Amino acid sequence: MSLEANQLTIQYVGQVGVILRKNDIAIAIDPYLTDSVDQLGGSPDGFWVRRYAPPVKPETLADLNLVLCTHEHMDHMDPGTLRAIAEASPSCRFGAPRVCLPALEAMGIDPSRLQALGVQEAWSFADELTIQPIPAWHEERVQDKEGWDHYLGYMLQWDNLCLYHAGDTLLKDELVEVLSGYTIDVGFLPINGRDIFRNRLGVVGNMNALEAADLAAYLHFDIVVPVHFDMYPNNSEGISPFVDRLYQKHLGQKFHIFQPGETLVYRKVN
Numbered sequence: 001m002s003l004e005a006n007q008l009t010i011q012y013v014g015q016v017g018v019i020l021r022k023n024d025i026a027i028a029i030d031p032y033l034t035d036s037v038d039q040l041g042g043s044p045d046g047f048w049v050r051r052y053a054p055p056v057k058p059e060t061l062a063d064l065n066l067v068l069c070t071h072e073h074m075d076h077m078d079p080g081t082l083r084a085i086a087e088a089s090p091s092c093r094f095g096a097p098r099v100c101l102p103a104l105e106a107m108g109i110d111p112s113r114l115q116a117l118g119v120q121e122a123w124s125f126a127d128e129l130t131i132q133p134i135p136a137w138h139e140e141r142v143q144d145k146e147g148w149d150h151y152l153g154y155m156l157q158w159d160n161l162c163l164y165h166a167g168d169t170l171l172k173d174e175l176v177e178v179l180s181g182y183t184i185d186v187g188f189l190p191i192n193g194r195d196i197f198r199n200r201l202g203v204v205g206n207m208n209a210l211e212a213a214d215l216a217a218y219l220h221f222d223i224v225v226p227v228h229f230d231m232y233p234n235n236s237e238g239i240s241p242f243v244d245r246l247y248q249k250h251l252g253q254k255f256h257i258f259q260p261g262e263t264l265v266y267r268k269v270n
């Protein structure tokens with residue numbers, strides 16, 4: 001296998017957003033590059049104040065072939081970000097749970113550029129790239145009458161690499177079962193957890209840092225990347241529980257903690 005088949009670049013763009021580049025294909029997952037969540041009403045004043053400016057301007061993203069959105073919350077499917085990308089990258093397509101397509105169309109994105117994604121069918125995006133939607137529980141698994149999920153994660157099988165982006169989800173037995181069918185090289189997992197006080201404010205939660213660390217080790221991810229912890233302090237439990245857990249229980253489990261905007265070249269060695 002060539003060197004290229006075993007490597008890609010990963011840029012972390014904040015919250016859970018990443019841009020993956022490999023073999024002339026560039027894919028953004030859940031890019032959130034404005035402050036639209038900060039403008040949402042309904043939470044106590046100052047609850048949503050992003051801690052850092054978007055590390056990338058969406059209008060500069062001119063090389064994207066695909067944007068994947070895991071669900072319709074604005075920190076995952078942001079109109080300001082997606083409109084700018086649609087304009088800057090005219091051939092970029094947009095994949096999302098089927099329920100999200102009307103909202104994407106309402107943003108002005110042409111329907112021909114949209115792809116409904118569901119766990120029932122993998123999408124062969126390119127010769128060397130297949131995208132399998134994975135169910136997600138944020139905090140519930142929500143499906144319409146025809147079985148289309150409202151919340152998804154994505155498994156990308158890309159050349160010789162297998163990349164998992166969990167989206168927003170709890171850790172469930174069913175999820176472990178689905179993921180057990182894959183040998184994951186890089187896994188992006190949310191670690192902000194959940195509690196009743198956030199629930200009371202309408203904030204739905206995710207797996208916590210200990211669960212994410214345990215999942216990565218249980219499934220032998222090559223590296224685990226924690227996400228969803230650095231942007232909104234009121235919806236975070238910090239990063240140290242994640243690192244502590246790995247060193248206490250899973251010494252040797254590789255991980256990478258990104259700074260916003262940082263790019264890593266990942267190369268699988270085996």
Ligand SMILES: O=c1ccn([C@@H]2O[C@@H]3COP(=O)(O)O[C@H]3[C@H]2O)c(=O)[nH]1
Nearest residue numbers: 037072073074075168202203204235
């Ligand atoms: O359009 C929005 C944007 C945000 N929210 C809430 O804020 C939370 C932000 O983190 P999260 O993405 O894990 O979950 C989100 C929801 O709980 C929402 O309900 N609708």
